[in-house]
Amino acid sequence: MSTTTEGPGPHTLPDRDPQAPAPYDAILLVSFGGPEGQDEVLPFLRNVTRGRGIPDERLEEVAHHYRAFGGVSPINDQNRELKAALEGELAARGLELPVLWGNRNWDPYLADAVREAHAAGHRRLLAVVTSAYSSYSSCRQYREDLAAALDTTGLAGEMHIDKVRQYFDHPGFVTPFVEGVREALLRTRDAQPDLDLTRDAHVLFVTHSIPTATAVQSGPPVADLGPDGAYGAQHRAVAEIVMASAGGVSDVGTGGSAAQLAAVPWSLVYQSRSGDPRTPWLEPDINDAITDLAEKGTKAVVIVPIGFVSDHMEVLWDLDEEAMTTAKDAGLHAERVPTPGVHQAYVSGLIDLVQERLATGPDDTAPHPRPALSPLGPWYDVCRPGCCANPRGDKPALAGLDA
Ligand SMILES: CC1=C(CCC(=O)O)c2cc3nc(cc4[nH]c(cc5[nH]c(cc1n2)c(C)c5CCC(=O)O)c(CCC(=O)O)c4C)C(CCC(=O)O)=C3C
C-alpha cells in the first residue's frame, strides 16, 4: 500500500552495485494445480480439501465438472504455456534466470520444484504466484505451501524463497481486462444496435467467493479496508480502473463515444462458493445477480473474471456453463471476457515485477518505481505480520516480515 505511514511508495531507481550477486538465482512459478485424467480427479480433490475430512462421496459430487472435461483441468497446460512465455520474455530482456514450476495440489508439486532448483545449484528463489489478490487462499496459503515445501525437502536451511507483491493493480494484469471489456461492450453494441449500453447493459466483475470471516481478515490487520477486507477493496479497485480505462480510448468509427463505455453500470459478484451453506461467504453469487438484473430490465451482460489469471475449470465450468446458461435462460445477451493467460502485457508485467525485486532484493522500503494503478497499491513486496490470517490457525509461512 503506498500510504506514507505503511507501505512502500514509488521512488527513484536505486543504483545497484553491478558486482553485487543478484538477490535471486531462479524464478519459481507457483500455482494451484489440477488433475490431468479421470483417475487423478479424486486424489486431487482430496489434496485440495486435506484436513477437512470430506468423504469421497461428497468429493465425487464436486468432481462432476472435472468428469465432464475427461478429468482434465486446463490449468496445468496453461501454466506450462505461462512458464514458456516467461522464459521467452526473460531471454528477450537478456535476463539469465531459469523458471521452475510447482503446484499446491497436484504434480509437479512445489516440493518437486524446490528439489529440482536445489539440484541445479539454485539457492535464492523468487516466487511468482498465479494469484493477484490478498486473501488466505490466494496469498498466505501459498506462503505456507512454500514453507512446507522447504520443510518436506529438508532444504529450509539451504534455500531462501521470496515472493513478488500481489499484483492486482499492476498495469500488466489490468490491461488484458481493459481490452477485453472494451471489445465485449463493442461486440454487444454491434449485436444489439438498438440497445443503449448505459441503460440496458451491465458489466459483472466476478471473482472466487470466500468465507466472509476470511475476507474481513484479508490484508494486514492494521489496514481497515472495510467489511470484505483487502480482498473486496482490491477487486473493486480493479473494476474501477477497468471501467474508467475501457471508456478512455477513442473508439471513433465504431459509432459510439468512449465516454459511453465508461458509463455502463457494473457490479462485483462472486462465484464457486462451497462448504457448509450455513457459513456466510461473499455474495451475491453471479447466477443470482444475473437473474436479478434480468428482472430489472437489463438486456445484456459482460462477465469479467478478474479473480483469475487463466481460463481454468472455475471459469470454463462455473462461468461458461453455469453463468452463461443462467443468462441465456433469462433472455440476456452475454459476453465473457478472457483472463490474462499469456497476454503479452501480463507476461511482460510479471517480468517487470521480477526486475523490481532483482533491483531491491527482499527490502520493500528500498527506493524503486513500483507501478500500481490504484491508491491501494503498490502492495507490499513482503507480507506484513498477521496479513491474510489463516482461519484454521497459524502455520509457518515464507515471504513475510513474520516469516
Ligand atoms: C480465492 C480462491 C482462488 C483464487 C486464487 C488462486 O488462484 O489460488 C481459488 C482458485 C482455485 N480453486 C480451484 C479449485 C477448487 N477450489 C476449492 C475450494 C476452495 N477454493 C477457495 C478459494 C479460492 N480458490 C476456497 C475458500 C475454497 C474452500 C476450501 C478451502 O477453504 O480451502 C475446491 C474444493 C471443492 C470445493 O470446496 O469447491 C476446488 C476443486 C482451482 C483449480 C481450478 C482447476 O482445476 O482448473 C483454482 C485455480
Ligand SMILES: [Fe+2]
Ligand atoms: Fe477454489
